[in-house]
Amino acid sequence: MTSAVPQQLAPVQPLAGRVAPPRVLVVGRAPLTAEGIARVLERATGVVLAGVTCSMSVAVNMIAMRHPSMVVLDEQIDPSLCSVTRFASRHGVGVVLVLGPSGPPTVRASLGRRAGANAVVSSTVAPAELLDAIRHTAAGRPFVTPELRTGRPVRLAGLGGPGGALSPRESEVLHLIAEGMDNHGIAAALGVSLETVRTHVKNTARKLGARDRSQVVAMAYKSGFVDRFTR
Structure with a gap:
């Protein structure tokens, strides 16, 4: 994540049909990354920070106890992307996947969406773009940052x-x-x-x-x- 944070960030609208703003749990591999994302969410309006952790087991417990509506997940804590599917299907929360530097980004973005991520962003995005991803997820719309959409999409049909x-x-x-x-x-x-x-x-x-x-x-x-x- 970039370190500069805008003075004013556009508010995140609540999920359709809900009065409360989206509650977001941040799950990252490195404390510095996770805390950096958390600080962005704390400064934004229309979103509630439900917690921060660098442990997958703790994340599962926090989902059960704090009932977040979505998770911002650092890909580097689980490169297999199994947790994306687990969070989306088993726990019913939206997932905003933050891609790390490993692997071709457009391919990883396609795999992330296939695994169940509602939104996929690069770890180098500006805070406002991360909030755009959260905003789209809250509204039930998919979101992929432009640099991950370059070229034609990866075909995932069998061969x-x-x-x-x-x-x-x-x-x-x-x-x-x-x-x-x-x-x-x-x-x-x-x-x-x-x-x-x-x-x-x-x-x-x-x-x-x-x-x-x-x-x-x-x-x-x-x-x-x-x-x-x-x-």
Whole structure:
């Protein structure tokens, strides 16, 4: 998050049909990041800070006890994005996902939305833009910051070949391979082990009937499975 905070920030409107303003829980990996976001919310009007934590287990308890209507979640505390789905589906709260520096941002934004995030923003956004994301989430509208929308959206439909259809995780790995990430980068972006990534890459190549990694990428683009982004 940027350190400069505007003197006046536009108020966040309450969720449709609710009198009370949205209650927001901030969950971040680093205390400095989490507290920085919290300070932005404290200075804004029309939003209530429900709490701040750098622990996923504490976050779950705070959701049960403080009943926030949404969570601002730092991606770096859970790169696998499993908590996005958990918060959205199991706990019924809106999720504003703050992306970290790992992985291709447009791909990570697409994966975040697919996981259930209502809004996705970069960690470098201005405070006013974070509040825009909260405002859209409160109104039930999706929001993705412009720099994460550049180029055409990632296609997440399945692809298959002689060896069968790709699994959802294999599809995600294929997108990241096509973006130029190596196995170590993919492991970090998805929050899985290097050996798991190697297995997914091997299975993807087998299913597509590809000889090597470069042919996997070529087949993905040729089929239209992965759209090229305009930079």
